[in-house]
Amino acid sequence: MYTISRRDFLKFSSVFLGATIFSHSKFHSNEQSIQRPNIIILIFDAMSANNLSIYGYPRKTTPNFERFSNRATVYHSNYAAANFTSPGTATLLTGMEPWKHRAFNLGGLVARELIENNLFNLLGNDYYSVGFSQNVWANNLLSEFDPSLDWKLLPSTFSASMKRVLYSSYIPNDDFMSYYAFDEYLGLTHTGANRIPGSLSLGFLGSILFTQIQETPEKDFPYGKPISSNAFYYDNKKVFMEIAQWIEQLNQKSPFVGYFHFYSPHAPYSPHKDFVGFFEDMPLVNKPYHKLSYDKFPQRKIKEQRDHYDEYIANVDAEFGNLLDSLEGMGILNNSYLVLASDHGEMFERGEIGHGTALLYESVIRSPLIISKPGQKKRVDIYSHTCNTDIVPTLLHNIGAKIPDNLDGRILPGLGGTEDFERSIFSVDAKENSAFLPIERATIALNRKNYKLIHYTGYEKYDQQFELFNLHEDPNELTNLFNIDTVIASQMKDELLTSLADANRPFRKS
Amino acid sequence: MINKLISFLGNTLSHNKAAIIPVYSIIAFMIYSWTLITFFYTLPSWIKFLTLKEITIIFAYAMIIDLFESIIVLVGLLFLYSLLPKSWLKDGFALHGTWFAISYLGNIMVYFIPTFKINQWIPNPRLWFIIIFFVAILTTLFFSRLSILKKSTFFLLERMPTFLAIFIPVSVISLFIITIKLFF
Numbered sequence: 001m002y003t004i005s006r007r008d009f010l011k012f013s014s015v016f017l018g019a020t021i022f023s024h025s026k027f028h029s030n031e032q033s034i035q036r037p038n039i040i041i042l043i044f045d046a047m048s049a050n051n052l053s054i055y056g057y058p059r060k061t062t063p064n065f066e067r068f069s070n071r072a073t074v075y076h077s078n079y080a081a082a083n084f085t086s087p088g089t090a091t092l093l094t095g096m097e098p099w100k101h102r103a104f105n106l107g108g109l110v111a112r113e114l115i116e117n118n119l120f121n122l123l124g125n126d127y128y129s130v131g132f133s134q135n136v137w138a139n140n141l142l143s144e145f146d147p148s149l150d151w152k153l154l155p156s157t158f159s160a161s162m163k164r165v166l167y168s169s170y171i172p173n174d175d176f177m178s179y180y181a182f183d184e185y186l187g188l189t190h191t192g193a194n195r196i197p198g199s200l201s202l203g204f205l206g207s208i209l210f211t212q213i214q215e216t217p218e219k220d221f222p223y224g225k226p227i228s229s230n231a232f233y234y235d236n237k238k239v240f241m242e243i244a245q246w247i248e249q250l251n252q253k254s255p256f257v258g259y260f261h262f263y264s265p266h267a268p269y270s271p272h273k274d275f276v277g278f279f280e281d282m283p284l285v286n287k288p289y290h291k292l293s294y295d296k297f298p299q300r301k302i303k304e305q306r307d308h309y310d311e312y313i314a315n316v317d318a319e320f321g322n323l324l325d326s327l328e329g330m331g332i333l334n335n336s337y338l339v340l341a342s343d344h345g346e347m348f349e350r351g352e353i354g355h356g357t358a359l360l361y362e363s364v365i366r367s368p369l370i371i372s373k374p375g376q377k378k379r380v381d382i383y384s385h386t387c388n389t390d391i392v393p394t395l396l397h398n399i400g401a402k403i404p405d406n407l408d409g410r411i412l413p414g415l416g417g418t419e420d421f422e423r424s425i426f427s428v429d430a431k432e433n434s435a436f437l438p439i440e441r442a443t444i445a446l447n448r449k450n451y452k453l454i455h456y457t458g459y460e461k462y463d464q465q466f467e468l469f470n471l472h473e474d475p476n477e478l479t480n481l482f483n484i485d486t487v488i489a490s491q492m493k494d495e496l497l498t499s500l501a502d503a504n505r506p507f508r509k510s
Numbered sequence: 511m512i513n514k515l516i517s518f519l520g521n522t523l524s525h526n527k528a529a530i531i532p533v534y535s536i537i538a539f540m541i542y543s544w545t546l547i548t549f550f551y552t553l554p555s556w557i558k559f560l561t562l563k564e565i566t567i568i569f570a571y572a573m574i575i576d577l578f579e580s581i582i583v584l585v586g587l588l589f590l591y592s593l594l595p596k597s598w599l600k601d602g603f604a605l606h607g608t609w610f611a612i613s614y615l616g617n618i619m620v621y622f623i624p625t626f627k628i629n630q631w632i633p634n635p636r637l638w639f640i641i642i643f644f645v646a647i648l649t650t651l652f653f654s655r656l657s658i659l660k661k662s663t664f665f666l667l668e669r670m671p672t673f674l675a676i677f678i679p680v681s682v683i684s685l686f687i688i689t690i691k692l693f694f
Binding site: 102103105106107108109112171173174177178180181182185186195196197198199200201202203204207208211433434435436 | 541544545548549551552555556557558559560561564567568571572575576579582583615618619621622623624629633634635636639691692693
């Protein structure tokens with residue numbers, strides 16, 4: 001229903017301009033609001049820092065990120081709070097750890113009593129807020145925060161095909177709960193969540209349309225077209241170009257906050273033909289299968305997918321380059337924070353491809369974070385540990401808004417905070433737990449200094465297990481030091497278990 | 511053309527009035543049962559992160575869709591019945607309608623049950639749609655000639671309308687709940 005054609009976009013623009021004039025008093029009622037910077041957040045789904053040349057990856061995957069970093073702060077040791085979209089995005093938008101916001105299930109939601117702790121609400125009414133996510137699970141979180149948003153675009157807004165959109169988009173009064181009813185259950189447009197539809201006819205219709213999209217040949221995408229998990233086809237060139245136009249329109253509503261969550265480079269990895277075969281062959285370290293590896297893909301397949309992923313990142317980076325050119329052309333970066341981040345990483349190791357995993361190795365939790373502040377001209381590099389929990393408090397601090405006490409993040413170094421090389425960072429995978437009960441079946445990673453401790457609890461095959469790695473000496477996480485480096489292991493184990501117990505306390509019956 | 515179709519349908523309806531409710535009850539039983547089974551299959555994942563109120567809303571949406579879906583299937587069946595040659599259908603709508611509904615809806619269910627792995631054999635669901643349409647016609651014509659199946663069909667048709675006394679009120683209440691949610 002909200003999918004926008006070029007004509008619609010022009011219509012929107014004129015309405016938008018009109019609305020700007022009429023609402024002038026609301027948004028420009030005082031001098032302070034005029035001086036407040038805009039905030040543009042670009043999230044690249046499933047983008048692992050380990051595969052980006054800006055962080056030292058041998059393949060030149062991100063020349064445009066590097067160009068942007070000449071005027072930005074680059075965080076070299078940044079972590080996502082989880083290994084898939086729901087908890088990763090909830091952390092980005094609330095500044096809380098997954099064990100606090102509780103959106104850690106597949107398609108999970110932020111605890112209802114914490115919904116007001118979202119970036120859009122915390123920025124206050126002065127900010128005109130727009131949210132867009134091509135990823136439906138991130139879109140669900142935006143739906144939760146809808147009362148704080150001035151405009152929420154539907155996931156298929158910039159899609160290249162109208163053949164299949166969300167059933168829930170036809171119920172605008174309740175696109176939130178109707179999503180769970182129609183798109184994850186009755187009609188099954190999200191194939192990752194459930195494979196048996198609740199409605200025979202809607203499910204069958206969905207299957208027909210899904211096949212139709214897959215079958216349509218597309219010569220520009222040799223590995224297949226970019227398709228989101230609920231099967232609408234999109235073209236990154238169009239998506240990035242139209243988002244640049246959106247931002248240009250939003251600039252007239254300054255100050256604004258725009259959250260744009262791109263599905264790319266999430267699987268299926270579908271680079272444009274210009275990027276296919278872009279890189280020379282590069283070996284992939286062969287790592288043994290883990291006891292909790294789900295798929296156990298052969299190394300040949302893993303390497304092939306890693307290569308496609310790298311090509312897709314290069315493709316996305318090129319489109320980002322065009323967007324950056326547009327933003328620089330508008331001069332908007334002189335009065336805006338621009339945040340580049342990812343909700344989680346991606347794995348090509350131990351038999352796993354992607355992030356549908358219980359594992360928390362570096363590739364799936366180490367995520368990019370690059371932020372430019374208004375008018376920044378020089379590059380700053382930060383090497384101490386940071387986390388995606390830090391984005392919300394940092395932005396609030398920098399615009400002078402109040403930071404709620406219950407946020408877990410800190411103000412980022414280089415943007416008002418100080419570097420802390422002793423800092424502990426947690427990442428959690430607890431998708432099989434109830435959000436209303438203590439976490440008892442989970443993988444939890446603790447990164448501190450050079451070390452990383454991973455704790456597995458509640459798994460039949462691998463219960464109460466610990467792995468300790470020295471990331472400086474063993475960046476591939478191949479040698480478990482838990483029974484060797486016992487002093488460090490004991491300290492980190494105590495810290496991890498104490499933090500988990502603290503997180504579980506409110507959910508235990510007294 | 512449309513008037514012709516409506517008059518066709520009206521004619522079919524008037525000739526098969528008594529059979530419509532029993533056949534509808536078979537359709538409703540299959541559609542609602544499928545939804546209820548899949549609902550309880552999915553429930554364990556929902557209760558991990560959705561509240562009781564939210565799950566109730568999902569259930570209400572499902573019951574409304576089932577009501578409309580079952581009516582649409584019935585209308586489609588009546589329409590199809592009015593198009594087929596009368597000599598094929600001398601046993602009446604009750605018998606043919608029942609077997610067509612069972613065969614057709616049953617084969618769609620088979621498509622979705624992972625054990626059968628239909629989509630590995632026939633990846634294109636449109637092809638499956640065509641295959642099961644003809645399978646349903648053949649099943650209907652063949653099974654309605656077997657006297658033992660005739661007897662069991664009438665046995666079923668006598669008892670199935672009882673379920674409508676559960677399904678229809680639940681759908682009406684659901685419609686009421688969703689209307690309030692959407693508009694008030």
